[in-house]
Amino acid sequence: MTTYRTCPRSGLQFDTQAEKLMLANAVVAVVYLLVGGILAVGVVLTRWPAVHWLAADNFYMVLTAHGIDMLIFWIIFFEIAVLYFCSSTLLRCRIATPRIAWLGFALMLIGSVTTNVAIFRGDSSVMMTSYVPMMAHPAFYLGLILFAVGALVGCFVFFGTLVVAKNEKTYQGSVPLVTFGAITAAIIAVFTIASGAIILIPTFLMSVGVIKEVDPLVYRTIWWAFGHSSQQINVAAHISIWYAIAAICFGAKPMSERVSRGAFLLYILFLQLASAHHLLADPGLSTEWKVVNTSYFMYFAVLASMIHGLTIPGAIEVAQREKGFTKGLFEWLRKAPWGNPVFSGMFISLIGFGFLGGISGVMMGTEQLNMIIHNTIYVPGHFHATVVIGTTLSFMSLTYFLIPVLFRREMISPGLAKLQPYLFGLSMYFFVVVMMGAGTLGVSRRHWDMAMGGSPFAYEFPGAAYLMMGLVGITGVVAIVGGALYIYITVGSLLWGRKLDAGALSPKTVPIPVVPSTVALQGHGSAGFAAPGTFALASVFLVAFVLYYFINWKYLSQVWGLS
Amino acid sequence: MSAILPPSDRLWWKQPLDRVEGTWILIAFIWCMIMFAMMVGWHIYGKQNLSTETYKTTRELFTAKTQAVVDKYTVRTETDKNIPVVRPPAGSDVYLISRLWDWWPILELEKDKTYRLHLTSMDYNHGFSLQPVNINIQVVPGYEHVVKVTPNQSGIFSIICNEYCGIGHANMVGRIYVK
Numbered sequence: 001m002t003t004y005r006t007c008p009r010s011g012l013q014f015d016t017q018a019e020k021l022m023l024a025n026a027v028v029a030v031v032y033l034l035v036g037g038i039l040a041v042g043v044v045l046t047r048w049p050a051v052h053w054l055a056a057d058n059f060y061m062v063l064t065a066h067g068i069d070m071l072i073f074w075i076i077f078f079e080i081a082v083l084y085f086c087s088s089t090l091l092r093c094r095i096a097t098p099r100i101a102w103l104g105f106a107l108m109l110i111g112s113v114t115t116n117v118a119i120f121r122g123d124s125s126v127m128m129t130s131y132v133p134m135m136a137h138p139a140f141y142l143g144l145i146l147f148a149v150g151a152l153v154g155c156f157v158f159f160g161t162l163v164v165a166k167n168e169k170t171y172q173g174s175v176p177l178v179t180f181g182a183i184t185a186a187i188i189a190v191f192t193i194a195s196g197a198i199i200l201i202p203t204f205l206m207s208v209g210v211i212k213e214v215d216p217l218v219y220r221t222i223w224w225a226f227g228h229s230s231q232q233i234n235v236a237a238h239i240s241i242w243y244a245i246a247a248i249c250f251g252a253k254p255m256s257e258r259v260s261r262g263a264f265l266l267y268i269l270f271l272q273l274a275s276a277h278h279l280l281a282d283p284g285l286s287t288e289w290k291v292v293n294t295s296y297f298m299y300f301a302v303l304a305s306m307i308h309g310l311t312i313p314g315a316i317e318v319a320q321r322e323k324g325f326t327k328g329l330f331e332w333l334r335k336a337p338w339g340n341p342v343f344s345g346m347f348i349s350l351i352g353f354g355f356l357g358g359i360s361g362v363m364m365g366t367e368q369l370n371m372i373i374h375n376t377i378y379v380p381g382h383f384h385a386t387v388v389i390g391t392t393l394s395f396m397s398l399t400y401f402l403i404p405v406l407f408r409r410e411m412i413s414p415g416l417a418k419l420q421p422y423l424f425g426l427s428m429y430f431f432v433v434v435m436m437g438a439g440t441l442g443v444s445r446r447h448w449d450m451a452m453g454g455s456p457f458a459y460e461f462p463g464a465a466y467l468m469m470g471l472v473g474i475t476g477v478v479a480i481v482g483g484a485l486y487i488y489i490t491v492g493s494l495l496w497g498r499k500l501d502a503g504a505l506s507p508k509t510v511p512i513p514v515v516p517s518t519v520a521l522q523g524h525g526s527a528g529f530a531a532p533g534t535f536a537l538a539s540v541f542l543v544a545f546v547l548y549y550f551i552n553w554k555y556l557s558q559v560w561g562l563s
Numbered sequence: 564m565s566a567i568l569p570p571s572d573r574l575w576w577k578q579p580l581d582r583v584e585g586t587w588i589l590i591a592f593i594w595c596m597i598m599f600a601m602m603v604g605w606h607i608y609g610k611q612n613l614s615t616e617t618y619k620t621t622r623e624l625f626t627a628k629t630q631a632v633v634d635k636y637t638v639r640t641e642t643d644k645n646i647p648v649v650r651p652p653a654g655s656d657v658y659l660i661s662r663l664w665d666w667w668p669i670l671e672l673e674k675d676k677t678y679r680l681h682l683t684s685m686d687y688n689h690g691f692s693l694q695p696v697n698i699n700i701q702v703v704p705g706y707e708h709v710v711k712v713t714p715n716q717s718g719i720f721s722i723i724c725n726e727y728c729g730i731g732h733a734n735m736v737g738r739i740y741v742k
């Protein structure tokens with residue numbers, strides 16, 4: 001029997017079954033963030049040269065677990081909750097097949113625990129990429145496969161829910177933009193999980209001795225079709241969240257639906273093909289294949305991200321200007337609710353994702369430039385800007401909105417919550433910058449000892465590289481404190497926060513009211529120049545991008561000749 | 564109309580663009596095309612392009628080829644493991660084995676001369692990271708990658724392994740001299 005609850009604080013309507021599923025997925029996600037965060041202490045205190053804490057075997061084990069628990073388990077559990085929110089809640093309909101959704105959840109949970117057990121046994125320290133022929137314990141792959149099947153079930157429940165909404169006419173016209181973004185994420189997820197299955201199932205069979213060999217280069221190519229596309233899921237998901245937060249905090253409407261939806265469509269069409277940029281330094285793949293994949297395909301995706309990067313702050317600017325913040329270029333931004341962690345986290349995420357993650361990613365995704373970056377610690381620098389500042393911080397901001405609305409609790413320590421996005425986000429900014437600095441000086445990723453203690457040919461890195469890695473240590477520890485605050489606030493609110501009024505229950509859904517379209521036509525898309533401040537910010541971004549891009553070509557032109 | 568509600572204008576795709584959006588899309592598109600042109604242009608005019616010449620190989624085959632070059636061109640040995648230092652003639656084929664956990668042999672090259680450097684791995688993936696130059700190439704078992712290199716400075720260079728390859732990974736360092 002389906003019942004619906006209308007939240008008195010936000011007006012959102014929740015199917016109570018869907019609500020429980022969102023809660024369960026979000027809570028497990030946060031537990032994995034906690035585990036991954038504790039592991040980050042081990043990683044960062046070992047890479048800090050002056051501390052060099054863990055022994056080599058423990059370091060590689062902890063790093064394998066950190067990568068998997070954060071990148072896969074924290075993010076995907078949370079994304080499943082987001083998918084259910086964007087379908088059942090935003091479309092005000094019942095969730096399709098809640099029992100099957102619980103089955104998916106159980107598979108994900110069992111799978112993730114299995115993989116963790118395999119890692120902490122100590123014989124599966126193969127890093128999240130698990131390149132063959134290096135072999136982990138069979139349970140390592142089995143856990144990942146179960147998890148992937150569970151996530152796939154979640155995606156299909158999401159698609160099923162869209163069908164329910166359509167059939168039961170809970171909305172009129174097209175789905176909301178945020179739901180459209182979630183559809184993008186889910187479509188990419190299906191492609192991703194299929195690639196994952198194609199490569200992980202044979203590898204599992206190899207680990208139990210049924211198959212003799214999986215070709216190492218084929219493995220890398222297909223693994224990255226999975227590993228990279230899964231990052232596109234994250235991008236589509238956190239960009240949808242940015243749009244949602246802009247709507248929640250400002251009532252912002254997309255500047256134009258056509259542009260924003262078109263940009264999501266570009267993701268579906270092109271982003272999953274960009275896996276080539278992980279293979280630019282590999283043998284055996286043709287130059288044409290590398291160039292086509294990283295330019296035509298990847299650049300259309302880059303174009304899409306640059307569009308979202310403009311239209312989201314643009315939508316906020318338009319909404320603020322309508323409220324009367326029209327002075328100069330930036331009054332709309334100065335008068336934004338910087339004390340509200342839902343907004344501040346989202347904005348810090350957007351700026352960091354664009355300036356740090358975006359620019360560095362496009363630079364190192366350039367075929368020739370990749371040679372001066374591949375497998376250096378620059379790479380984790382780049383992706384902490386994307387998956388931590390981008391995805392993780394957006395999820396954190398959304399949580400602050402969900403605590404009263406979904407968890408029905410008053411947030412504990414609002415003062416700390418105000419501080420948290422700044423502490424976590426800004427320390428992460430510094431963290432990724434110094435990591436990229438160290439990578440530019442050649443420091444390797446996944447490397448236990450930059451002094452190469454045991455080797456007769458040890459290379460002495462310049463002092464600046466040691467300094468940067470020391471700063472990685474310090475800023476990393478500060479970021480971990482910021483992450484711990486988030487967990488304290490979230491879990492604390494769930495456990496001890498004052499219970500809030502749940503709102504009225506009803507056995508029937510109230511469809512989304514239809515706004516007369518004459519009102520809408522007076523809205524945007526007026527062919528004016530509605531967001532000059534955003535345009536100025538975007539221009540600063542472009543200048544930084546162009547300069548940094550060409551600086552790296554200059555650097556490349558000085559190294560040994562290669563042909 | 565907001566991003567979390569269905570577009571109230573059911574014909575949303577007919578709305579005109581704002582000039583901010585239109586201009587930005589145009590600029591971003593042009594920039595993407597410039598980046599594409601850079602990549603292609605560098606293949607024509609640039610001096611640093613990674614070769615894609617690759618052959619399937621086996622441990623035995625590659626070891627034999629490396630051994631032949633070592634036998635022919637070793638000039639001295641180094642360290643208590645007697646690692647040969649190979650000084651091949653300019654323009655020749657040079658072989659470098661990567662394995663758990665060393666690079667073998669040591670190479671001695673001449674500045675501004677070009678060599679055909681053959682790379683493969685005997686076991687897991689390894690990473691060829693030349694320092695302090697900072698050139699990084701993936702080394703994949705079963706594949707022989709032939710890279711033409713032209714050192715443009717003399718000195719002592721280290722090859723750090725930068726693909727995780729097990730417990731000895733951090734000690735896997737090789738050497739190249741350029742005279």
Ligand code: HEM
Nearest residue numbers: 040044067070071127128380387445446447476479480483
């Ligand atoms: C909160 C503070 C965090 C700190 C201080 C931290 C620190 C680090 C460091 C230093 C490395 C690189 C180690 C190396 O290559 O030698 C690393 C790797 C990694 N981190 Fe984090 N991290 C944090 C949070 C996160 C989060 C939230 C995510 C994902 C959402 C994440 C995902 C990863 C991944 C995927 C790797 C790569 C593992 C590999 O190379 O296989 N980290 N982290």
Ligand SMILES: [Cu+2]
Nearest residue numbers: 689724728735
């Ligand atoms: Cu190695």
Ligand SMILES: [Cu+2]
Nearest residue numbers: 724726728732
């Ligand atoms: Cu290694």
